[in-house]
Amino acid sequence: EAGVAQSPRYKIIEKRQSVAFWCNxxxxxxxxxxxxxxxxxxxxxxxxxxxxxxxxxxxxxxDRFSAERLKGVDSTLKIQPxxxxxxxxxxxxxxxxxxPHEQFFGPGTRLTVL
Amino acid sequence: SQQGEEDPxxxxxxxxxxxxxxxxxxxxxxxxxWYRQNSGRGLVHLILIRSNEREKHSGRLRVTLDTSKKSxxxxxxxxxxxDTASYFCAPYPISSGSARQLTFGSGTQLTVLP
Numbered sequence: 001e002a003g004v005a006q007s008p009r010y011k012i013i014e015k016r017q018s019v020a021f022w023c024n025x026x027x028x029x030x031x032x033x034x035x036x037x038x039x040x041x042x043x044x045x046x047x048x049x050x051x052x053x054x055x056x057x058x059x060x061x062x063d064r065f066s067a068e069r070l071k072g073v074d075s076t077l078k079i080q081p082x083x084x085x086x087x088x089x090x091x092x093x094x095x096x097x098x099x100p101h102e103q104f105f106g107p108g109t110r111l112t113v114l
Numbered sequence: 115s116q117q118g119e120e121d122p123x124x125x126x127x128x129x130x131x132x133x134x135x136x137x138x139x140x141x142x143x144x145x146x147x148w149y150r151q152n153s154g155r156g157l158v159h160l161i162l163i164r165s166n167e168r169e170k171h172s173g174r175l176r177v178t179l180d181t182s183k184k185s186x187x188x189x190x191x192x193x194x195x196x197d198t199a200s201y202f203c204a205p206y207p208i209s210s211g212s213a214r215q216l217t218f219g220s221g222t223q224l225t226v227l228p
């Protein structure tokens with residue numbers, strides 16, 4: 001079974017630039033999550049999708065972050081414009097709706113904002 | 115907070131020794147999970163223990179759960195250098211709706227010295 005795929009693996013940008021991350025969840029997993037993990041901390045949930053609908057985006061900084069999951073499969077997370085404090089690893093995870101606690105994580109995208 | 119808090123923050127042991135990490139949480143849970151994260155990688159699910167279980171084994175891993183004390187421990191026996199990683203606990207709350215999320219603490223950084 002293929003795991004959660006993410007790209008790119010690394011991205012370096014300057015502050016005020018825009019960046020986008022892509023995630024392809026495990027086939028059949030209707031629930032998709034984006035987490036932000038700052039160095040030395042645990043992952044923090046940014047947004048949760050159920051198919052192509054948003055379940056929870058309460059911790060997403062909506063003035064600069066946006067995410068979509070068109071067609072209920074792949075998802076993109078965008079930051080526009082980026083700030084220095086956005087430097088982190090962005091993790092995507094997916095799960096079956098009947099087992100939301102069993103999440104499978106992708107390798108993450110490491111973002112450095114200069 | 116639904117967040118699990120791991121203790122200690124860092125642990126360094128010799129190969130072959132046992133490693134014990136602890137987790138405390140504050141809300142009533144349905145289950146609790148432990149994840150491992152190797153440097154630069156995503157999280158990998160290790161083991162899940164349900165609220166009605168007190169102990170669970172998986173290979174060299176032993177997890178205990180004390181719901182009266184709202185605490186859990188992860189024991190890795192006969193540690194190997196490859197066990198070097200960050201370990202996170204994730205309590206899964208009983209409450210319904212979007213509040214049911216995995217919430218991670220800062221983790222325990224385990225270093226196994228050869």
